[in-house]
Amino acid sequence: xxxxxxxxxxxxxxxxxxxxxxxxxxxxxxxxxxxxxxxxxxxxxxxxxxxxxxxxxxxxxxxxxxxxxxxxxxxxxxxxxxxxxxxxxxxxxxxxxxxxxxxxxxxxxxxxxxxxxxxxxxxxxxxxxxxxxxxxxxxxxxxxxxxxxxxx
Amino acid sequence: xxxxxxxxxxxxxxxxxxxxxxxxxxxxxxxxxxxxxxxxxxxxxxxxxxxxxxxxxxxxxxxxxxxxxxxxxxxxxxxxxxxxxxxxxxxxxxxxxxxxxxxxxxxxxxxxxxxxxxxxxxxxxxxxxxxxxxxxxxxxxxxxxxxxxxxx
DNA sequence: ACTTAAATGTAGCCTTGGCTACATTTAACC
DNA sequence: GGTTAAATGTAGCCAAGGCTACATTTAAGT
Ligand SMILES: [Mn+2]
Ligand SMILES: [Mn+2]
Ligand SMILES: [Mn+2]
Ligand SMILES: [Mn+2]
Numbered sequence: 001x002x003x004x005x006x007x008x009x010x011x012x013x014x015x016x017x018x019x020x021x022x023x024x025x026x027x028x029x030x031x032x033x034x035x036x037x038x039x040x041x042x043x044x045x046x047x048x049x050x051x052x053x054x055x056x057x058x059x060x061x062x063x064x065x066x067x068x069x070x071x072x073x074x075x076x077x078x079x080x081x082x083x084x085x086x087x088x089x090x091x092x093x094x095x096x097x098x099x100x101x102x103x104x105x106x107x108x109x110x111x112x113x114x115x116x117x118x119x120x121x122x123x124x125x126x127x128x129x130x131x132x133x134x135x136x137x138x139x140x141x142x143x144x145x146x147x148x149x150x151x152x
Numbered sequence: 153x154x155x156x157x158x159x160x161x162x163x164x165x166x167x168x169x170x171x172x173x174x175x176x177x178x179x180x181x182x183x184x185x186x187x188x189x190x191x192x193x194x195x196x197x198x199x200x201x202x203x204x205x206x207x208x209x210x211x212x213x214x215x216x217x218x219x220x221x222x223x224x225x226x227x228x229x230x231x232x233x234x235x236x237x238x239x240x241x242x243x244x245x246x247x248x249x250x251x252x253x254x255x256x257x258x259x260x261x262x263x264x265x266x267x268x269x270x271x272x273x274x275x276x277x278x279x280x281x282x283x284x285x286x287x288x289x290x291x292x293x294x295x296x297x298x299x300x301x302x303x304x
Numbered sequence: 305a306c307t308t309a310a311a312t313g314t315a316g317c318c319t320t321g322g323c324t325a326c327a328t329t330t331a332a333c334c
Numbered sequence: 335g336g337t338t339a340a341a342t343g344t345a346g347c348c349a350a351g352g353c354t355a356c357a358t359t360t361a362a363g364t
Contacts, residue, residue: 012209013208013209015270016209016210016211017208017209017210017211018211018274019273019274019277020186020209020210020211020277021211022274022277022278023182023186023274023277023278026278027179027182027278030175030179034172034175056165056169057164057165057168057169057172058168058169058172059168059169059170059172059173109265110287110290113261113290113291113293113294114290114293114294115286115287115290116286118167119284119286119287120287121171122170122171122174122175122284123282123283123284123286123287125171125172125174125175125282126174126175126178126179126279126281126282127278127279127282127283129278130275130277130278130279130282131275131279132271132274132275134267134268134271134275135262135267135271135272135275138262138265138266138267139265141265141266142265142266
């Protein structure tokens with residue numbers, strides 16, 4: 001009884017380590033994704049994205065927002081001249097597009113299984129960063145199938 | 153055209169700030185939850201939870217694991233005597249139980265919509281920390297309904 | 305028993321992402 | 335146009351969570 005578990009395949013340790021590592025990586029990119037998505041939203045609706053608005057929307061102080069935006073610039077996702085608004089590079093826009101698609105898909109999925117709207121939006125804001133391509137594809141497929149069988 | 157969006161209710165800024173704040177909070181508790189769940193697993197299967205095993209399973213170095221375990225102790229979730237294994241307090245066991253339930257439910261949900269097992273496990277490892285009670289309840293309900301209508 | 309290896313612990317460094325406090329610049333308002 | 339308010343920027347602090355390097359203790363081997 002060296003182990004106790006009764007599985008015959010799967011070594012457990014390395015596999016699980018990879019999963020956790022993947023989750024850690026997703027956590028570290030989550031912030032960048034949220035900023036880019038939000039900035040894109042502000043640009044699309046208001047025409048400009050000011051750091052104060054970004055800070056207010058995220059619920060952080062403006063120095064925090066500015067520091068994070070500096071990271072976006074460092075990673076080639078955004079640009080800004082002093083005392084001017086923030087703009088997205090081509091890479092930034094592409095990322096924003098992907099992130100927004102994930103966000104919407106996750107919300108749709110949650111709504112489809114019966115989660116109330118506000119909870120769906122709040123949970124999706126966190127979960128979106130951990131949804132792999134496989135999960136997104138499955139969600140899309142599930143929702144498409146749902147549309148064909150609309151009741152229930 | 154001061155705003156562009158066409159919603160009449162919902163101020164947007166404070167609501168969204170709350171969502172982001174909730175996601176940030178979940179990120180900060182994710183680590184604790186993963187440790188507690190993992191330690192409970194090790195205790196259940198092997199009888200003891202050693203820091204080296206915890207580190208290996210998580211894919212971090214052992215000093216990192218020890219430091220995080222110190223946080224668990226500080227928060228009253230675990231105990232340990234020098235050069236001995238790690239144990240969970242009553243609060244630790246309770247949290248582990250809740251976290252494991254969330255984990256399993258999320259995996260089940262992903263499998264149900266057609267996500268392959270490994271992707272489901274990996275994604276759930278990150279998403280589980282962002283699933284509200286409302287989402288968990290909806291997922292449980294959805295899965296229960298599925299069981300009654302098993303095909304397709 | 306002694307030697308060696310493994311596990312555990314400690315120290316110190318780094319980055320990220322929060323914050324407050326203060327300085328500067330731009331915009332609003334007489 | 336001068337004064338005030340708001341936005342923006344900078345500096346510096348802190349905690350969390352990673353890491354490497356080294357010290358100590360326990361367990362294994364012979
Ligand atoms: Mn998000
Ligand atoms: Mn989002
Ligand atoms: Mn997890
Ligand atoms: Mn888990």
